[in-house]
Amino acid sequence: MIARMRFLAAALLITVATTAHGQCAPAPDSAYFFRDLSEKRAAAKLAEDRAYFEGLLSDAFATHGVDGNSMSRKDFIDAELAEFRASPSRPFFAISNYRLIEHRKGYTVVSYELREGTTANGETHMVELQIREVYEVQDGKWRLASVDSAPLADTASATQAQR
Numbered sequence: 001m002i003a004r005m006r007f008l009a010a011a012l013l014i015t016v017a018t019t020a021h022g023q024c025a026p027a028p029d030s031a032y033f034f035r036d037l038s039e040k041r042a043a044a045k046l047a048e049d050r051a052y053f054e055g056l057l058s059d060a061f062a063t064h065g066v067d068g069n070s071m072s073r074k075d076f077i078d079a080e081l082a083e084f085r086a087s088p089s090r091p092f093f094a095i096s097n098y099r100l101i102e103h104r105k106g107y108t109v110v111s112y113e114l115r116e117g118t119t120a121n122g123e124t125h126m127v128e129l130q131i132r133e134v135y136e137v138q139d140g141k142w143r144l145a146s147v148d149s150a151p152l153a154d155t156a157s158a159t160q161a162q163r
Contacts, residue, residue, distance in 0.1 A: 034110050034135060035098045037142065042093040042114065045080050053077045058136060058143035076147070089120030106137040113152060128152040 037056070044052035054077070061073040071079070093116040102109040110133050117126030129149045136145040 029103070029108075031098065031100050031110075033142075034100065034108055034133075035095070035112075037135070037144070038098070038110065038112060038131070038133065039095055041144070042095065042116065045083070045116075046091045046093065048081045050077060050081060053080065056144050058138050058145045061144065062146045063148065089118035089125075091118050092116065101132075108135045108142075109133070110135070114149075 040052065041056060043049075044056075057073050057077070059073075061076065063071050063076050065071045065075075065079070093114060096113045096115070098112040099110065100108065101111050112131055114129045114131050115126055116129075117124060119125075128151065130152055132148045133144060134146045135142050137143070
């Protein structure tokens, strides 16, 4: 009896472990799906993966540069990929406070905090941004239609407090 219970417990444990490792991608239209897209975009930036950006951004992609002027799709990708290119340091990113602001068929707006930076020679340089992304379905695929970013309010005050 005890041997049979141990066998059943082991079989259950193997089933649970196999299921956990064999999970598929997040369901489309879920918060996890869009968070996954945002994380993949941040990882593609670190890996300088232009093909990922080309596939993710919609044809009518729109954003603004730091100077407030509109940026083309190509200029945005160039700027994203150039940021860490010349740096010998190790880049990193972290996403937190991910929220779906609006979600309806074929259209989603998300917001999150992005911390990205580099570490080299024992020094870490980090930028904290509030990101707002708009996704739209184009040709049956979720595509990034626009990105807006702004420094986190508490980052500016923390920097001023250090001075």
